[in-house]
Amino acid sequence: MSNAIRIHSFPLSGHAHRAVLFASLAGIKHDVIDVDLAGGEHKGDAFLALNPAGQVPVLEDGDVVVSDSNAILVYLARKYAPSYLPTDPVLEAEVQKFLTLAAGEIAFGPAAARLITVFNAPLDVEFTHATAAKVLGKLDAHLEGRDWLVGAAPTIADVAIYSYTAHAPEGGVSLEPYANVRRLLGNIEVLDGFVPMPSTAVGLDAA
Numbered sequence: 001m002s003n004a005i006r007i008h009s010f011p012l013s014g015h016a017h018r019a020v021l022f023a024s025l026a027g028i029k030h031d032v033i034d035v036d037l038a039g040g041e042h043k044g045d046a047f048l049a050l051n052p053a054g055q056v057p058v059l060e061d062g063d064v065v066v067s068d069s070n071a072i073l074v075y076l077a078r079k080y081a082p083s084y085l086p087t088d089p090v091l092e093a094e095v096q097k098f099l100t101l102a103a104g105e106i107a108f109g110p111a112a113a114r115l116i117t118v119f120n121a122p123l124d125v126e127f128t129h130a131t132a133a134k135v136l137g138k139l140d141a142h143l144e145g146r147d148w149l150v151g152a153a154p155t156i157a158d159v160a161i162y163s164y165t166a167h168a169p170e171g172g173v174s175l176e177p178y179a180n181v182r183r184l185l186g187n188i189e190v191l192d193g194f195v196p197m198p199s200t201a202v203g204l205d206a207a
Contacts, residue, residue, distance in 0.1 A: 003029070004029040004030050004031045005023065005029070005030045005031070005059060005060065005061045005076075006030070006031050006033055006059070006061075007019050007020055007023060007031070007032050007057055007058075007059055007060075007072075008033045008035050008047070008050065008051075008056055008057055008058040008059075008060070009032050009033065009034055009035065009056055009057050010034065010037050011034065011197070011198050012197070012198060012200065013057070014111055014163035014164040014167065014197065015055075015056065015057060015069040015163075016056045016057040016069070017163040018069050018073065018102075018160055018162065019057040019059065019069050019072045019076075020032055020057075020195060021159055021163065021195055022072075022076055022077075022081075022084070022159045024193040024194070024195045025084075025154075025159065025191055025192070025194065026076065026077070026080060026081035026084060026193070027081075028076060028080045028081065035047065035056050037056070042054045042056065050067070051065075051067040055067065057069055057072060059072045059075065059076070061079075069160075070099045070102060070103060070156075073099070073156040073159060073160060074099075074156065077155075083153065084154065084155050084156050084159075085155060085156055086150070086155065091150055091151050094149075094150040094151075094157070095149075095150050095155050095156060095157045097157075098149050098150065098157035098161060099156070101135065101139075101160075101161065102160035102161050102164075105131055105134065105135035105138075106135055106164050106165065108127075108128065108131050109128055109129075109130075109132035109133075109134065109135045109136075109173075110132045110135070110136070110164045110167070110168035110171055111164040111171075112128040112131070112171075113128035113129055113132055113168070113171025113172055113173050113203075114164065114167055114168070114171035114203070115171075116128065117170060117172060117200075117202040117203045118170060118171075118200050118202055125172075128171065129172065129173060132168060132171070132173040133173075136165070136168070136173070136175070136177075136178045136181055137178070139161065139165070139178070139180075139181050139184075140177075140178040140179070140180045140181050141180075143180035143181060143183070143184055144180055146180075147183075147184070147187055148187070149161070149184070154191065158184065158187075159188075162185065162188050163197050165181065165185065166185050166197070167197060169203055169204035170199070170200050170203045170204070170205050171203050172203040172204055174204060
């Protein structure tokens with residue numbers, strides 16, 4: 001039996017991608033288990049036993065089960081890749097701030113805008129685009145003169161914001177006004193172990 005961790009995932013989920021991306025960047029041996037969301041596998045008894053919320057991603061590490069993408073990042077960093085989560089209290093607080101941003105304004109902005117175009121989610125386009133502009137402007141200003149969000153090296157903060165930010169154009173949100181954000185995305189994409197999330201030809205990325 002493999003001793004690799006197991007990540008229950010869905011290819012087009014940015015939340016799931018951040019877990020898979022971090023495991024790959026950190027060189028953590030892992031198996032990706034694709035969950036058939038369209039077929040309702042996430043609502044079946046076997047999956048709900050892992051995560052009663054019925055959402056991906058879910059991490060299995062032996063007897064340990066962790067759900068929520070940001071919680072998975074923290075768990076993996078603490079156990080397997082401590083350089084990605086500073087122990088300095090000021091820097092750790094900064095990392096936490098961006099995890100909150102990923103779960104808040106990024107989720108309600110670029111991620112939600114993409115839900116509309118990729119999955120036909122019944123959300124408010126104007127609100128998602130306004131929220132996206134706000135959070136991308138905030139990130140761009142923070143990144144002025146910086147290569148990474150926190151400190152002088154990549155952390156789970158960078159991983160947490162990557163997937164939905166990189167795929168914002170799929171939701172009709174342009175990254176052209178945000179040179180510093182685009183530079184950060186490029187810095188992440190050249191790291192050893194980087195794995196992309198599959199693209200969808202919608203929004204600004206429509207053929």
